[in-house]
Amino acid sequence: xxxxxxxxxxxxxxxxxxxxxxxxxxxxxxxxxxxxxxxxxxxxxxxxxxxxxxxxxxxxxxxxxxxxxxxxxxxxxxxxxxxxxxxxxxxxxxxxxxxxxxxxxxxxxxxxxxxxxxxxxxxxxxxxxxxxxxxxxxxxxxxxxxxxxxxxxxxxxxxxxxxxxxxxxxxxxxxxxxxxxxxxxxx
Numbered sequence: 787x788x789x790x791x792x793x794x795x796x797x798x799x800x801x802x803x804x805x806x807x808x809x810x811x812x813x814x815x816x817x818x819x820x821x822x823x824x825x826x827x828x829x830x831x832x833x834x835x836x837x838x839x840x841x842x843x844x845x846x847x848x849x850x851x852x853x854x855x856x857x858x859x860x861x862x863x864x865x866x867x868x869x870x871x872x873x874x875x876x877x878x879x880x881x882x883x884x885x886x887x888x889x890x891x892x893x894x895x896x897x898x899x900x901x902x903x904x905x906x907x908x909x910x911x912x913x914x915x916x917x918x919x920x921x922x923x924x925x926x927x928x929x930x931x932x933x934x935x936x937x938x939x940x941x942x943x944x945x946x947x948x949x950x951x952x953x954x955x956x957x958x959x960x961x962x963x964x965x966x967x968x969x970x971x972x973x
Contacts, residue, residue: 859922
């Protein structure tokens, strides 16, 4: 009896995992991200305190330019600073804010760009995914589809969009992402 129950649970877990792997990102059904919806009013709530130990890297000029591109795309989409913080923290985890092309054998499947998005999962073409504005807009489209993203822990919001094998890893970048948004949001 215990063996049957265990096999049933493993089957359910396997189906859930396979569904996530093959379904791709939340935004996979769209060829290009559409950002038509404009918020009627933006209410800025206080950002949650960063979770856990925080990481920090020194950014070069290209990485800083990519952070600024993420902020610009977030503003263009009409989203608040919190969306930029989540986006930058996600990019810090996925690529350290480097716009990565194909890495050969070191590549994680066919992941590319700032967010390590996959063409095979419907994020866009390699050219689109390696365009910082496009990739940020695609990420933000997925984020908008997450109910309550504004108030949930950063790592939960990022994980819901990214479907990473390391769901808690995004949290370590929240402070640096917050600092970058604070520094560059009004510049």
